[in-house]
Amino acid sequence: xxxxxxxxxxxxxxxxxxxxxxxxxxxxxxxxxxxxxxxxxxxxxxxxxxxxxxxxxxxxxxxxxxxxxxxxxxxxxxxxxxxxxxxxxxxxxxxxxxxxxxxxxxxxxxxxxxxxxxxxxxxxxxxxxxxxxxxxxxxxxxxxxxxxxxxxxxxxxxxxxxxxxxxxxxxxxxxxxxxxxxxxxxxxxxxxxxxxxxxxxxxxxxxxxxxxxxxxxxxxxxxxxxxxxxxxxxxxxxxxxxxxxxxxxxxxxxxxxxxxxxxxxxxxxxxxxxxxxxxxxxxxxx
Amino acid sequence: xxxxxxxxxxxxxxxxxxxxxxxxxxxxxxxxxxxxxxxxxxxxxxxxxxxxxxxxxxxxxxxxxxxxxxxxxxxxxxxxxxxxxxxxxxxxxxxxxxxxxxxxxxxxxxxxxxxxxxxxxxxxxxxxxxxxxxxxxxxxxxxxxxxxxxxxxxxxxxxxxxxxxxxxxxxxxxxxxxxxxxxxxxxxxxxxxxxxxxxxxxxxxxxxxxxxxxxxxxxxxxxxxxxxxxxxxxxxxxxxxxxxxxxxxxxxxxxxxxxxxxxxxxxxxxxxxxxxxxxxxxxxxxxxxxx
Numbered sequence: 095x096x097x098x099x100x101x102x103x104x105x106x107x108x109x110x111x112x113x114x115x116x117x118x119x120x121x122x123x124x125x126x127x128x129x130x131x132x133x134x135x136x137x138x139x140x141x142x143x144x145x146x147x148x149x150x151x152x153x154x155x156x157x158x159x160x161x162x163x164x165x166x167x168x169x170x171x172x173x174x175x176x177x178x179x180x181x182x183x184x185x186x187x188x189x190x191x192x193x194x195x196x197x198x199x200x201x202x203x204x205x206x207x208x209x210x211x212x213x214x215x216x217x218x219x220x221x222x223x224x225x226x227x228x229x230x231x232x233x234x235x236x237x238x239x240x241x242x243x244x245x246x247x248x249x250x251x252x253x254x255x256x257x258x259x260x261x262x263x264x265x266x267x268x269x270x271x272x273x274x275x276x277x278x279x280x281x282x283x284x285x286x287x288x289x290x291x292x293x294x295x296x297x298x299x300x301x302x303x304x305x306x307x308x309x310x311x312x313x314x315x316x317x318x319x320x321x322x323x324x325x326x327x328x329x330x331x332x333x334x335x336x337x338x339x340x341x342x343x344x345x346x347x348x349x350x351x352x353x354x355x356x357x358x359x360x361x362x363x364x365x366x367x368x369x370x371x372x373x374x375x376x377x378x379x380x
Numbered sequence: 381x382x383x384x385x386x387x388x389x390x391x392x393x394x395x396x397x398x399x400x401x402x403x404x405x406x407x408x409x410x411x412x413x414x415x416x417x418x419x420x421x422x423x424x425x426x427x428x429x430x431x432x433x434x435x436x437x438x439x440x441x442x443x444x445x446x447x448x449x450x451x452x453x454x455x456x457x458x459x460x461x462x463x464x465x466x467x468x469x470x471x472x473x474x475x476x477x478x479x480x481x482x483x484x485x486x487x488x489x490x491x492x493x494x495x496x497x498x499x500x501x502x503x504x505x506x507x508x509x510x511x512x513x514x515x516x517x518x519x520x521x522x523x524x525x526x527x528x529x530x531x532x533x534x535x536x537x538x539x540x541x542x543x544x545x546x547x548x549x550x551x552x553x554x555x556x557x558x559x560x561x562x563x564x565x566x567x568x569x570x571x572x573x574x575x576x577x578x579x580x581x582x583x584x585x586x587x588x589x590x591x592x593x594x595x596x597x598x599x600x601x602x603x604x605x606x607x608x609x610x611x612x613x614x615x616x617x618x619x620x621x622x623x624x625x626x627x628x629x630x631x632x633x634x635x636x637x638x639x640x641x642x643x644x645x646x647x648x649x650x651x652x653x654x655x656x657x658x659x660x661x662x663x664x665x666x667x668x669x670x671x
Contacts, residue, residue: 102419103392104390104392104419105392106391133558133587134390134556134557134580134583134584134587134588136390136579136580139580172486174481174482197458197481197486232557232558236558237527238559239556266556267418267419268418268419269523270524270526289638289641289642294419294421295419295421298419301521302522306476306522319638320638346605346608346633350577350608350612351609
């Protein structure tokens with residue numbers, strides 16, 4: 095079973111929920127936590143874990159070989175991303191714009207643009223005392239998160255069977271990296287805070303999940319601040335709110351130090367219990 | 381005209397609250413650009429009026445004409461994005477996976493595939509409730525090309541700033557280090573990094589600053605909720621010293637932030653708050669550094 099934890103707005107508690115929920119679930123179930131926020135992966139900061147395996151991840155980009163090139167310019171014509179340009183008597187490749195579609199390379203009449211591997215990130219597989227943790231991080235300057243998210247999911251699929259509960263800590267926002275991180279999930283938890291920003295971005299996230307035809311539920315974090323708009327909206331639209339994590343400076347302090355909450359704050363444990371039973375009900379149905 | 385970009389790496393550190401406060405303080409000498417196009421929030425506080433909106437067309441998606449298609453499978457063979465689904469021998473495009481490279485259309489022997497330009501969102505030019513020019517946008521759900529929309533919003537803001545002879549553009553950026561952030565940094569004059577003294581705040585600050593360095597842009601930093609973890613705050617200050625990042629302010633953990641937002645106001649509109657004066661000082665420093 096795959097559960098993605100997402101939010102429109104950043105900083106609403108995705109990583110807090112992902113790490114604590116994984117640790118809590120792992121008391122009784124087989125769990126793997128996967129940090130798919132490859133631009134800013136944070137889950138690992140909250141876990142004591144040993145490195146089990148790591149590998150560099152590559153994307154394929156064309157590299158110009160001038161020997162046989164006739165400068166016909168077909169590569170420039172077929173590239174929809176303007177990543178290959180003929181400038182005077184040279185072919186220039188802009189790797190950060192390249193989507194690795196292979197069109198320029200395979201449609202080149204003289205095979206002058208062979209594809210080569212370029213490092214785009216690193217995948218690390220850790221083991222904590224009772225669950226597995228996988229993290230990928232994007233090389234700084236690399237603009238596209240999607241290929242790394244995709245490769246990370248392929249790794250997870252190859253290593254863990256269907257009965258393992260997989261928790262995906264997703265990137266913020268509603269654009270392509272979020273789609274990639276959530277589109278294979280069986281269930282999505284959207285975490286928000288009850289403020290105007292939280293509410294606005296939650297509505298965007300809900301729209302996204304509806305578009306993807308995903309089953310989802312809401313967790314309200316920092317419950318007690320802001321206003322009732324999130325709560326009222328969810329009730330009106332029959333969207334389940336499965337937990338409310340209180341606004342508590344003690345939680346903020348533990349978080350700042352990189353500590354988990356589930357074993358220290360009783361109320362958090364109660365809320366995790368409620369999320370957990372909701373998830374297990376869904377797991378039964380699948 | 382100077383372009384000031386507010387970013388944070390980590391989300392939820394107070395980026396938009398700070399950027400909006402700078403916008404209020406900038407009075408009639410600024411243009412505002414909300415470049416967090418996939419979760420834009422500045423409009424909630426700035427309540428734009430007289431808005432003019434336009435669709436933003438960027439990128440393409442493949443479409444297979446089933447009447448012309450011979451189901452030969454060449455498109456499936458060349459697609460690197462697993463975007464051609466085959467159901468009972470019928471080839472169709474999975475729109476969520478298609479990245480619009482157009483390779484399939486080029487190899488289709490019967491020209492059954494067309495590339496359809498995509499409307500990926502809307503951008504707006506408006507006036508804030510303080511009568512300042514305000515450019516913002518809304519990316520379509522799950523859309524690609526957020527970087528291009530960011531660049532478009534910034535270019536529009538630049539045009540307006542030049543035309544009206546304004547001194548500053550305040551840009552609210554997005555979290556992360558990927559294409560929208562890269563796009564918001566390109567051409568900027570100064571970066572305001574908003575962070576918090578937490579393990580993730582510092583970790584993400586370091587990563588996003590590595591990106592800022594690639595652009596050779598001078599940066600200043602605001603530590604929000606600075607008293608939450610004094611030791612982490614110290615570590616951030618040390619990092620700033622090493623990297624020659626200008627310290628703009630330490631803002632204490634203060635519920636005023638959320639209260640102001642709940643009232644749809646910028647924090648600097650809350651009279652007599654300590655935070656207000658700290659942000660005014662920070663803005664004055666930014667102005668001084670960008671004379």
